[in-house]
Amino acid sequence: MGRAPCCDQTSVKRGPWSPEEDATLRSYLERHGISGNWIALPQKAGLKRCGKSCRLRWLNYLRPNIKHGGFTQEEDNIIFSLYKSIGSRWSIIASQLHGRTDNDVKNYWNSKLKKKILTAGETNTRHFAPDPTADFHFVSPSPPPPPQPQVPTIKSEAFLSSSLPPGCFDFNIPCILHSYQTPPILQQLPADVVAIGYNTPPVAEDASVGSAASSSVTTDNTGDASFLSELESSWTDLLLASFSEGGHQLPAAQEIGFLTNGEMI
DNA sequence: AACCGTTCCAACCGCATGTGG
DNA sequence: GCCACATGCGGTTGGAACGGT
Structure with missing residues (x-):
């Protein structure tokens, strides 16, 4: 016996969202806001969708100020630095990048950035395309050098x-x-x-x-x-x-x- | 033109966590 | 403290688009 589904799987539409559904959801949320109940939202908005699906569609695609694709070098650096430190905590990583969603960052990492870094590693590059203007530069995960002698703050x-x-x-x-x-x-x-x-x-x-x-x-x-x-x-x-x-x-x-x-x- | 493999991304799934009664 | 339910999150999948042969 598996976990009970979050909604009636037989009565909800699945798969890609149509422009009409997007418009319905956007219009509803613009009028009523996210009033705290995604489960009830589809019925109120007149959508034959699961509440979770509505939430995901809004957060990942319809929400204002969402950026898609075109990650910058600085964003690459931030993603790598954070991944190196905290692992696949995509929501936290995404929160450091304006207009990016966790799904976007995750997809980008899995499809592009991971390969980019592996390629950089194969060429034994110490720094991965550092951006001299960025506040945050990434350091590739190479083995640490031997301990340095004790010297004061430099x-x-x-x-x-x-x-x-x-x-x-x-x-x-x-x-x-x-x-x-x-x-x-x-x-x-x-x-x-x-x-x-x-x-x-x-x-x-x-x-x-x-x-x-x-x-x-x-x-x-x-x-x-x-x-x-x-x-x-x-x-x-x-x-x-x-x-x-x-x-x-x-x-x-x-x-x-x-x-x-x-x-x- | 047809087929096939790869890439990319939207969407789904199920577990974890938060919250209210 | 326990339970039920809602939400958040990360892993995974499906399929469209694209490029190569």
Whole structure:
């Protein structure tokens, strides 16, 4: 006995949507909005479609400001960076790209971008068509180089979170970006560090700095590092974690350690 | 022109998660 | 806390379009 279908499969139309159906759905939603019940919508709108199908059609195709096809290099970079960090969380990835749907991003990844990256990998390209003007550059998943010798911070610059890819922050806060050649000395971190991490052997097993078993060190000013626990340890991951945690109580100013196997992103 | 393989994308399916009673 | 239902999400599929032979 399988799962019960969400609607009567015999009385609903399936397959491609006709222009008339699109117009009916669009017109209904423009008049009534998405009032919270997709299941009841088809009947109210006079459509012989499953509610889930209506929802999908609206979200992926009819919704205003949807972009189709023509992904830019910058979008490629963002998709790859996020995929590398969080995997196939298409809705999250899509939320970082204005006007893109999860379905679109997923299709694009499966049909084009994955092959593009594999091709780039075969040619042993360290960087995948980096865009020098982009805020966010992608680093190909090549094996990490040997650990670097301990040297102090080599670069520090201020930036606004709004200069990061769209959606990373829903608010605009000043940040200070430090680049390290090696993991920072934890004891010297300022009190308002939100998240730090490194991808070399951990130096401390301490409740305030997270789990050594994950090969990462995390901390935040709220004392709650759990939101980072499932992420793989790399500075890229931690940067994204910090930026995607809009619900966290972030201080007015942040310091975020940032290391990518010795490379700046 | 006909056939065949490939690509691309809209749509479906079913599980996971959220929410209200 | 439990249950039922709605919604969200990611994997998969079907078929149209396209290109090569």
